Amino acid sequence: MTTAINPAERSSRSAPTRVELAALLAEARDRTLALIETVSEEDLRAQHDPLMGPILWDLGHIAHFEELWLDRNLDGKVEFVEMPGMYNPFEHPRRVRGALPLPSLSATLEAMAEIRERVLARLERVDLASDDPLLRDGYVYQMVLQHEYQHNETMLQTLQLKQGAPYQPAVRRQLHAGMADVVPGEMVRVDVGSATIGTDDRARAYDNERPRHAVHVAPYWIDRTPVTNGQYLAFMADDGYARAELWSDAGRTWLAETKAESPKYWWRESGEWLRRSMDQVERPAPDKPVIHVSYYEAEAFARWAGKRLPTETEWEVAASWDPGAERANAYPWGRREPRISDANLDQLGFDVAGIGGYRENVSPLGCYGMLGDAWEWTSTDFRGYPGFAAFPYPEYSEVFFGTEYKVLRGGSWATRFGAMRNTFRNWDYPIRRQIFSGFRCAR
Ligand code: AVJ
Ligand code: FE
Secondary structure, eight states, X not given: OOOSOOGGGOSOSSOOOHHHHHHHHHHHHHHHHHHTTTOOHHHHHOOOBTTBOOHHHHHHHHHHHHHHHHXXXXXXXXXXXXXXXXXXXXXXXXXXXXXXXXXOHHHHHHHHHHHHHHHHHHHTTOOTTOSSTTTGGGHHHHHHHHHHHHHHHHHHHHHHHOSSSOOOOSOOOOOOOOOTTSOTTOEEEEXXXXXXXXXXOOSSOOGGGOOOEEEEEOOEEEESSOXXXXXXXXXXXXXXXXXXXXXXXXXXXXXXXXXXXXXXXEEEETTEEEEEETTEEESXXXXXXOOSOOHHHHHHHHHHTTOBOOOHHHHHHHHHXXXXXXXXXXXXXXSSOOOGGGSSOSSTTOSOOOTTOSTTOBOTTOOBOXXXXXXXXXXXXXXXXTTOOOOSOTTTTGGGXXXXXXXXXXXXXXXXXXXXOTTOOEEEOTTOOSSOEEOOOBO
16 A cells, blocks of 8 residues: 555644645545455445445445536536436435446446546646635545545445455554553543533534534533443343343334344354454453444443443533633644544554553543544434534435434544544444444443
């Protein structure tokens, strides 16, 4: 893999130049292609599971999303529905994408390269100091970059789910070891009165992160670390999956339908639990965050522990609020741009890491691992903040607002730095667990 510039290690937060944007686009593409280097065309085309479409679809969709926003849109406003039919996610739900007449891998790669050439030619001429909020400070480029980063995570979900031989990455980064001085289950008390969440950033943040607004938060306790496999095994051993009183009505329905008795990708062999992350199988390491659990499992664990799930406001305050300075930071470690060693993000570790091993990844209020490892379920439904305005298209966020989706925070090992910050909001159905989901508790 060639890496011209690492988006995790940009030197400043100032608006990127043309040269930097071109380097970021190249780097994003290098990573997308590196992830599939060892995957056969047959596996790229396969519908491995109803939950995930073929990776070949993601590749074409990444390219056509880029064409829509960084080429056609610059000739005049486009609507999201102008996306070519085959790659329009709303026309073809994931479970049916395997039946689409997707072009071959080489034709898809050629289309990706051809679109990229046109985009780079445009980049030379575009006015990054424009009054148009889409162009100003390169917003639309940052949006397209984050789209590719997010589809990388989707591709990794598919690779983890794939049928046949497990995915073997071409490159792998060493994970930090856990730190014994960080104790799972320990809680921090947060009593800040009022704080702010969200952001007014218009260079990179999504519409759903805006606006920054004041929140009054009643005092609460929140876990210093994500819930670990060790804690989760204790819940399982205490018959957590069999005790109806620990589960909500919807949770009991999910349990009856799935007959789940462990996180996804766990199984029992000669009386011992094993778990798999890609091609690595292990006894669930007690100090690693539990991953691949549904909202309902998280909720049941919390009840078993005499706790509850945090709201997304509680989560964000715990990650971002600096009580001394009385202001919110973009990252747990403060305001500086991230370094690779800050958190287990950026995909190449291909698993969660033991808690506490990333020493910068601690917030002013004392919470570890707020970013990276596993997305954390919150009890909040996905909705717009007060004053929300869809920008630049309602199909990113607004069409998903309501009571069907729960907010997840903090990213996972499969999230790229460029798509992660304290204000970033993800959402999914509470039954989902092929996503890289874990949790921490509050009280
Ligand atoms: C923000 C992860 C829920 O994958 O559905 C990708 C990201 N939006 N293409 C999704 C997204 C458009 C989105 N999530
Ligand atoms: Fe997309």
